[in-house]
Amino acid sequence: MSGLRIAVRFVALLLIVGLSSPEGPALALTPSPNFPDSAGLVEQPKNYDGRKVEFTGEAIGEVMVRGEDAWIHINDDAYYAKNVEEGAPLGGFNSGMAVWLPAGLTTRIMHYGDYKHEGDVVTITGVFNAACAEHGGDMDIHADELVVDVQGRHVIDEVKPWKIWLAVVLCLIAALLYAMHRSGEASRTLGPVSRRR
Numbered sequence: 001m002s003g004l005r006i007a008v009r010f011v012a013l014l015l016i017v018g019l020s021s022p023e024g025p026a027l028a029l030t031p032s033p034n035f036p037d038s039a040g041l042v043e044q045p046k047n048y049d050g051r052k053v054e055f056t057g058e059a060i061g062e063v064m065v066r067g068e069d070a071w072i073h074i075n076d077d078a079y080y081a082k083n084v085e086e087g088a089p090l091g092g093f094n095s096g097m098a099v100w101l102p103a104g105l106t107t108r109i110m111h112y113g114d115y116k117h118e119g120d121v122v123t124i125t126g127v128f129n130a131a132c133a134e135h136g137g138d139m140d141i142h143a144d145e146l147v148v149d150v151q152g153r154h155v156i157d158e159v160k161p162w163k164i165w166l167a168v169v170l171c172l173i174a175a176l177l178y179a180m181h182r183s184g185e186a187s188r189t190l191g192p193v194s195r196r197r
Contacts, residue, residue: 111152
């Protein structure tokens with residue numbers, strides 16, 4: 001087996017070990033607080049169409065005011081209570097619901113979730129629409145109540161020392177592989193050295 005193949009296998013093994021969690025077993029995922037949750041509403045919209053629902057989750061993105069009303073988006077996925085930077089385990093995709101409500105209610109929300117912030121966790125009460133006639137057939141909830149359950153906060157994403165060391169080691173391995181590849185290319189280009197007679 002050539003040195004290049006051994007090195008590639010070594011790098012693959014290092015990646016597998018390096019990317020596995022160094023903090024021990026994975027933590028339990030935070031389940032959605034809703035029944036039905038956003039996935040249930042999307043998968044079985046006819047079962048809930050026109051019914052009053054209570055929906056809890058993290059307010060994300062930003063408020064979009066349209067006259068006296070506004071759009072907000074509320075996520076109830078595995079990250080609604082705590083994000084990955086704060087230690088939440090990976091738990092699938094982001095999921096939530098679009099909510100149409102009086103713009104005055106949105107002034108209660110102080111933080112919307114984004115890369116640097118954990119948004120306020122809110123509970124809204126309203127009517128679920130599988131295909132809203134007022135909004136072009138989109139799925140949404142028309143809410144008339146909003147309560148802030150937990151205030152959002154700024155998120156500090158500290159760089160973990162093991163990630164720095166892993167990056168340094170992988171850079172060194174990449175440089176070594178490049179050098180090995182270049183030296184192999186050079187020997188193929190020059191060909192065998194002819195002997196003097």
